[in-house]
Amino acid sequence: MLIELRLILLVIIVALFIFFISMLRKKKLDLKYCLVWLIALFGVALFCAFPAWLDSLSDLLGIGVPVNTLFLVCIAFLTFICISLTIVVSRLSERLRKLTQNIAILECENERNDTRVESETRNEEEK
């Protein structure tokens, strides 16, 4: 791997790392969802530090240009992130639906109880 590419990657990794950590500290990111990104950064950093690993991985996969291996790994990782996010969103909307329905039902029951209590107290007062 060329030294220029390694430098560019290094800069990106450091910038992203600082970004993630500051977001985590401000509680704008959940560590649970952030962890996978941090691990990925660590992985890319490893390839940066030891470019020979990328070459041997390329040989193993039969890919001529090592940087293509890097792209392949990146695309696979992004796909994985997207799928997991879709799952998270679906689960959230399912939970939101149930919460919404419960609120509507409870609110109605609440109102009914209130009017019942009201009429009971009024009856007692009349007695």
Place this chain on the structure above:
Amino acid sequence: MRTLIIVPCFNERETIADLYREICDRTSFDAIVINDCSTDDSREVLVREGIPHLDLPLNLGIGGAVQTGYHYALNNGYDIGVQVDGDGQHDPGQVETLIAPIIQGDADLVIGSRYIGKEGFQSSAMRRVGIRFFKLLIFCLSGKKITDATSGFRAANRKTMQLFTKNYAMDYPEPESNILALKNKLNVCEVPVTMRERQGGVSSIKALQPVYYMVKVSLGIIISATIRVKMTNDRTRHAELDSVSPE
């Protein structure tokens, strides 16, 4: 048997009060309006007229609204839930015919079909083609003929309502839920009804591209055909939040 008429309502300020009055005049059943977070003053109309209603704090779509109605019906000990759309397409006077097969014990889910008697409002030619396609698809998957799978004018007994509270699509739910009921060994039957042209509001289908609608519903039908819902006891208090497991 206690019957509850469930009226999903999204921006139906012009028709909802008349519809409720018609329900009271022509039937002896209780009714509840599910206000799906309307953006017009439907809610004020409901409060002013003293119409029993549930207010969803977020817009869930027709499926989510009707499902809330089923929850409410189960919680309050109703035996039958009948969906009557808020736009005035469905004639409350025909609810009796709709629930008759359930009372006789012949059916768990009764669909009011426009296409048996071929009377009244028949919908546009384009939509009839779509409905015929759903009929074919459902026939291929279940061997049963449903002539009007998109009809929202339906009556469900407790067993069916329990199934629908566990699994119900949020948008365009009817065709999917029909096949779900069929595949979960419920007796589904159709009775002829006449529908009216909508008196107000906009069809939930018209607003979206027909292509998206056809693809989404067709896929939904196929997936629903493979779902088997485990039925537990009759005691379903509120929507079961814990059935979604925390991570």
